[in-house]
Amino acid sequence: MKAPYSKVVLITGATSGIGKATSARFAKQGFNLILTGRRLGILEELKKKYKRKYAIKVKILSFDIRDASATKKAINSLDSNWKKVDILLNNAGLAKGFDPIHKGKLDHWETMIDTNIKGLLYISRLISPGMVKRRSGHIINICSTAGHEVYPKGNVYCATKHAVDALTKGMRLDLTEYGIKVSQISPGAVEETEFALNRFDGDTEKAKIYEDYNPLTSRDVARTIYFVASQPKHVNIQDVLMMGRQQASSTQIDRSGRK
Numbered sequence: 165m166k167a168p169y170s171k172v173v174l175i176t177g178a179t180s181g182i183g184k185a186t187s188a189r190f191a192k193q194g195f196n197l198i199l200t201g202r203r204l205g206i207l208e209e210l211k212k213k214y215k216r217k218y219a220i221k222v223k224i225l226s227f228d229i230r231d232a233s234a235t236k237k238a239i240n241s242l243d244s245n246w247k248k249v250d251i252l253l254n255n256a257g258l259a260k261g262f263d264p265i266h267k268g269k270l271d272h273w274e275t276m277i278d279t280n281i282k283g284l285l286y287i288s289r290l291i292s293p294g295m296v297k298r299r300s301g302h303i304i305n306i307c308s309t310a311g312h313e314v315y316p317k318g319n320v321y322c323a324t325k326h327a328v329d330a331l332t333k334g335m336r337l338d339l340t341e342y343g344i345k346v347s348q349i350s351p352g353a354v355e356e357t358e359f360a361l362n363r364f365d366g367d368t369e370k371a372k373i374y375e376d377y378n379p380l381t382s383r384d385v386a387r388t389i390y391f392v393a394s395q396p397k398h399v400n401i402q403d404v405l406m407m408g409r410q411q412a413s414s415t416q417i418d419r420s421g422r423k
């Protein structure tokens with residue numbers, strides 16, 4: 165799809181991993197980007213790079229998506245042209261901890277629920293009314309295989325991603341009559357992300373979970389998101405469940421070396 169110069173894509177969690185890789189993909193195709201995340205320095209670097217390399221327009225918004233009023237303030241700071249978001253990529257999210265339910269940490273649970281569910285809702289509530297008014301738009305939620313199956317010690321993270329799956333379906337039921345597409349991508353393990361590092365609270369040793377097999381890369385997911393976003397108007401890909409070839413399910417992984 166060659167983007168009309170005015171098309172706007174808003175990506176939450178664009179400072180690393182899947183969000184960052186997807187921002188590069190859309191930038192290359194000439195979309196204008198609204199990039200969000202908490203790390204302002206990274207957002208500034210991306211803005212500089214994309215403007216120089218692709219001559220697109222880039223707006224950066226640094227805020228914590230768990231904070232409803234900060235999210236509202238950031239979106240309300242956009243002028244009317246930027247507010248016309250064509251594609252909303254609800255990507256910001258994370259796993260915290262890997263504990264059985266009786267040992268889980270409340271702050272981990274709250275961070276996951278507030279980010280993966282409530283944050284996704286806050287921004288969708290702010291962006292979707294404009295889409296309804298214009299009777300067009302595409303919301304793409306980043307779910308996970310963890311939104312389709314549950315694995316040991318994945319309890320709350322899996323619950324948040326099951327909630328994303330339900331919200332994707334619910335949003336689609338509510339928004340279809342307004343010509344809005346709602347899709348989700350459900351990847352298995354993805355490297356070139358900070359996902360494992362965050363899950364294990366910055367412990368680089370514990371975060372080495374991809375060394376004995378080939379998982380997906382953030383670029384694989386970005387390519388798929390772009391594919392979903394670039395279908396003809398009458399086509400909506402509702403969900404893409406994707407894993408690396410060596411992964412069969414959340415718990416079944418061929419760890420006999422990278423192949």
Ligand code: NDP
Pocket residue numbers: 176177178179180181182183200201202203227228229230255256257258259279306307308309350351352353354355356357358359360362382
């Ligand atoms: P990363 O940790 O690399 O990226 C997460 C992004 O979310 C960062 O840009 C981060 O930005 C942003 N983010 C996290 N918390 C907040 C917050 N409170 N406010 C604003 N932004 C926030 O991980 P991934 O790229 O892997 O994760 C992206 C999505 O993909 C998540 O929803 C994750 O659950 C999902 N996913 C990941 C898989 C994997 O194996 N990696 C597999 C399946 C799904 P910043 O820190 O600057 O705020």
Ligand code: 8X3
Pocket residue numbers: 307308309310318321351352353354414
């Ligand atoms: C990330 C994939 O298997 O770590 O959503 O839950 S997994």
